[in-house]
Amino acid sequence: MTTALPLFRQTVRDEWIDYNGHLSEAYYVLVFGFATDALMAEAGLDDAYRKRSGCSLYTVEAHVRYLDEVARGSELTVRTTVLGADAKKVRFAHEMFTGEPDGAPVATEELFALHVDQGTGRSAPLPQTAQRTLGGLVAPAPDWAGRGIRAV
Template identity: 50%
Template sequence: MTSPLRIYSDIVKPEWIDYNGHMTEAYYVLTFGFATEEFQSHVGGGEAYRLRTGSSIYTVEAHINYLQEVKEGTPLNFSTQLLNFDEKRMHLFHEMLVGDDDILVATTEVVALHVNDQPKVTSMPSDILEQLSAIYHLHKDIPTPRNAGRSVGL
């Protein structure tokens, strides 16, 4: 069975630590954002694409689950699964993992839109759609992550 992509990693920096002694929530958002940007670059929609075309891919929705604390100096690895896509949108699921055993410490689910330089939502070019299609073909049979599709509530 195919696995989610492993294309981004980081390490918890001292300035990411809050007064509780662990990584503050803002840096979960930041590192998941970096993982999303790395995926976008991987399919041809990153910074070079923006500079060349004026178009970009914007995150329009995200939901984070904080599962375990992460301390300063901890190496972070991220897995990315393409849950779905169409000509204008992509639906991603990232897992933040630590240690040799890939302990799951956080997840995020992201919906992103392709926009032109106006910025108006437009279809992605065929080369990006082809990359997404190839990845989706590999990821479609991976089980949907347990935390995907959750809503916020009491």
């Protein structure tokens, strides 16, 4: 049985607005980064864990889709889904919505992360508790996950 992660919420700040009057592309990724931090904390891989163990999740691949413009002051909600986890790797997806997550997302991000020993710079096994937590969160992938950029 899977358990759902709590939704991550963030308000668009004025300084995140670009010259077109909408959320700048870098800030979509920033908000997704905050949602990744929330996932890590949920799995016990928070700052205290990093300081104690010298290990952390490192993003090694990401695919972002910008689907709609986001206005100044919008209330964003990010839903995170763990798509897979094993001893050293985690694959997950974020879906960003304005307001509640009951319509179409304004952006998505799929990520592949490795658990890395920062001292050696090499992958290392996740703690058993984190493996169990992440494994218990695995859910079916959204239909857009696993796709690359199409050639023109």
